[in-house]
Amino acid sequence: MSVATIAGHEVQIDEEGFMTVYDEWDEEVGTALAGQIGIEMTEAHWKVIRFLRSDFAEQGQTATIRRVATVGGVPTKELFTLFPKKPAKKMAYVAGLPKPAGCV
Amino acid sequence: MTTTEEATTVIPDFGDDDEERKICFICSKGNLDMAYPALIMANGALSEGVEVDIFFTFWGMDMINKGTWEKLQFSMLGNTAMHMPGSTKHIPQGLGGLPGMTAFATHMLKKQIADLEVPEVPEFMQMLHDMGARFWACKMSVDMMGLTKDDMFDGVEDIINVNEFIELSNGSQVIFI
Numbered sequence: 001m002s003v004a005t006i007a008g009h010e011v012q013i014d015e016e017g018f019m020t021v022y023d024e025w026d027e028e029v030g031t032a033l034a035g036q037i038g039i040e041m042t043e044a045h046w047k048v049i050r051f052l053r054s055d056f057a058e059q060g061q062t063a064t065i066r067r068v069a070t071v072g073g074v075p076t077k078e079l080f081t082l083f084p085k086k087p088a089k090k091m092a093y094v095a096g097l098p099k100p101a102g103c104v
Numbered sequence: 105m106t107t108t109e110e111a112t113t114v115i116p117d118f119g120d121d122d123e124e125r126k127i128c129f130i131c132s133k134g135n136l137d138m139a140y141p142a143l144i145m146a147n148g149a150l151s152e153g154v155e156v157d158i159f160f161t162f163w164g165m166d167m168i169n170k171g172t173w174e175k176l177q178f179s180m181l182g183n184t185a186m187h188m189p190g191s192t193k194h195i196p197q198g199l200g201g202l203p204g205m206t207a208f209a210t211h212m213l214k215k216q217i218a219d220l221e222v223p224e225v226p227e228f229m230q231m232l233h234d235m236g237a238r239f240w241a242c243k244m245s246v247d248m249m250g251l252t253k254d255d256m257f258d259g260v261e262d263i264i265n266v267n268e269f270i271e272l273s274n275g276s277q278v279i280f281i
Contacts, residue, residue, distance in 0.1 A: 004113040017114035036115045065151055066231060067221070076234040085153030086118050093116055104147055104222045 007032035011096075018093055022056070025096030034094045045082050045094070048074050052095040062092045062100040119153065126155040126276035128269075133281060134166030136176040136213060136225075137183075142281050143228045150235040157276065158232075159269050160260075161242035164281075165249060168239060168257045173225050178213045179206045226257070233259035240264050240272070 001020065004013045011024040019025060019033075030049055034041050041049075051072035055063045065088050069076045083090035092099050127149050129142040146156045166172040180186045180200030186209075188195060199205060214224070223231060233239070241256060243265040253263060264272075 002114070006113075013114060015114070017116040037118060038120075065235075066147075066223070069231070076231055080235065085120060086151065088151045089116070090118060102221075103144055104220070 018098060019096035020098070022096070025053075029096060030094050033096065037090060037093065039083065039090070039094065041094075042082075044074075044078070048072065048079065048082060048091055049095045052091055052097060056095070056097050061102070062095075062097045064088060064100045064102045064104060066104055067102075124155060125153075126157070126273075128273040128276040128278045129156070129158045130278065130280045131158060131160050131164030131167055132162045134163035134172070134176060136178040136210060138281060139164075139167050139176050139225055140217070140222075142279070143225070143232065144222070145279065146232050146237055147228075147235070150232065150237060155276075156232070156237040157240065157272060158237060159240045159242065159264075159273075161245050165241065165245050165251065167225060168229070168241060168260055169251065169255055170226075170257060171255060173229070173257065176225055177206055177210045180209050181206075229257055229259060233257075240269065242266070242269075 001015075002013060003010050004017075005011075007028045009024065009026070009029055011029065012020045014020050019029075027046070031041050034045065039045065048068060051068060051074070052063055055067070055071065063072065065076060065079055068074055068079060068091070074082075079087040079091070083094075088100050127146075129146055131139070131142050133139070142158060146158060149156050160168050166176060180195060181197065183200075184194065184197070186195040186200070187193060200209070218224075222228070229239070239257065239260045241251075241253075241260050241263045243263050246252075246263050253260065
């Protein structure tokens with residue numbers, strides 16, 4: 001566990017670089033995290049990230065790709081376009097959440 | 105203190121520059137409990153950015169045949185790992201042969217899978233297709249069973265023979281189920 005400065009905010013991160021404190025995140029931080037992995041945020045990205053944030057607040061765990069598609073209403077194909085190759089992990093990273101624990 | 109820690113900012117390695125990895129699954133079984141392993145592993149692989157091909161052969165054809173893919177069943181027969189619910193006590197094999205037992209076991213397994221929010225086979229196949237998986241049907245099985253491409257899920261790319269499968273799986277990790 002260490003502290004990083006993202007967009008001028010001091011945030012706790014784990015050894016891989018994922019944020020560990022839900023309330024340390026804001027959209028400015030999200031934009032900076034996305035930039036670090038080569039993603040430029042658009043409204044379509046924010047729809048996914050806002051769903052992940054609110055779903056985590058309710059469920060206590062990070063939504064999987066399937067949950068973002070079925071409950072969040074963003075089609076699977078689109079998730080692979082917005083967050084290429086590894087959407088589950090990349091979405092979680094930008095949203096300041098842990099990697100999803102579920103298998104499906 | 106903060107200045108040294110600021111320098112440690114870690115960005116996760118999402119492997120974007122890694123060499124392309126490919127996995128081929130061969131689905132040869134049509135039992136409900138034998139359909140899921142490939143689907144779940146393929147889902148995991150795709151979400152890790154791995155290229156996935158699935159080759160359906162023999163009884164695995166039931167997973168892509170639109171007449172059967174919703175009706176896959178689970179039998180207790182031949183499965184010595186069946187336990188009484190919440191116990192390590194084995195269920196006697198003879199019980200699995202009683203009328204209605206396969207329907208009951210199938211119902212129970214489907215419920216347990218649905219409770220985990222894991223989709224049924226047709227929806228799962230569509231999801232994998234959307235994620236970029238490619239599906240192939242085995243020529244010999246198709247001929248044996250008298251099927252055509254019209255009988256199959258639209259996401260099936262083609263009917264191919266074993267030589268073509270060996271060719272397309274070149275360089276892949278192959279998992280036979």
